[in-house]
Amino acid sequence: MRPPIRFLGAGGAHDLQWGNSSALLEWEGRTFLLDCGFTVYPRLVEKQLIERVDAVCITHLHDDHIGSLSVFLYHRHFLSQLPPLPLIVGTPELYAKLHTILHFMMGEVERFARLVFPQEYAAFVQAIPTSRLHASHMPSCAYLFSSPAMHLLYSGDIAEPVPVLNDPAWLASHQPLWVFHDVAFRRTPSHCYYEALYPWLESTQLWGYHCDPAEAPRDNRIPLVHEVFFMGRER
Numbered sequence: 001m002r003p004p005i006r007f008l009g010a011g012g013a014h015d016l017q018w019g020n021s022s023a024l025l026e027w028e029g030r031t032f033l034l035d036c037g038f039t040v041y042p043r044l045v046e047k048q049l050i051e052r053v054d055a056v057c058i059t060h061l062h063d064d065h066i067g068s069l070s071v072f073l074y075h076r077h078f079l080s081q082l083p084p085l086p087l088i089v090g091t092p093e094l095y096a097k098l099h100t101i102l103h104f105m106m107g108e109v110e111r112f113a114r115l116v117f118p119q120e121y122a123a124f125v126q127a128i129p130t131s132r133l134h135a136s137h138m139p140s141c142a143y144l145f146s147s148p149a150m151h152l153l154y155s156g157d158i159a160e161p162v163p164v165l166n167d168p169a170w171l172a173s174h175q176p177l178w179v180f181h182d183v184a185f186r187r188t189p190s191h192c193y194y195e196a197l198y199p200w201l202e203s204t205q206l207w208g209y210h211c212d213p214a215e216a217p218r219d220n221r222i223p224l225v226h227e228v229f230f231m232g233r234e235r
């Protein structure tokens, strides 16, 4: 059974033809938006999804992950007249920095959003801290969703495989495991080189995102979300 995830965008920060990496996940009766970069708000409007979202999980604070968060929150508040939207942040540092950004942009953050730790959504999701593994100054986290049917790990941007994948006991106790992982086809200090993910092709259902498939070398074995989980192109 495939997980109910649809990507609104699946590119890297500069792969505009694919949009910023972001996904909508229907999980146990709730709709989670994973990140809200600068191309995401127009997609949400186009797909009439603004009011569908129950909570947003924030992986980190780069523009391609939160760049349209404030305009999305304004839309929900002023046009849709919805109550403050829960924003799930996986670490205290992420909480503090996101609050500061939104405070500068929006003033009274609490009118528009409610920053919460994943513990409030423990029945659905937990955070896996990955701070400094994407950028040296950046708090970040991956998110693990669990249901009776499966587990789903969403990596966020990260320079190496999410460390918890290296723990065989953890891996064995989280099956079946679907992994949606940052993948890069050039070696960079901030994204995960595709070959580094090969060890998990057998033990998990692994899919790459945050890339342009046109840049994939012919020997790439990591399946990409673009033609299978991309909203409007699902198969």
Ligand SMILES: [Zn+2]
Pocket: 012, 013, 021, 062, 064, 065, 157, 210
């Ligand atoms: Zn990114």
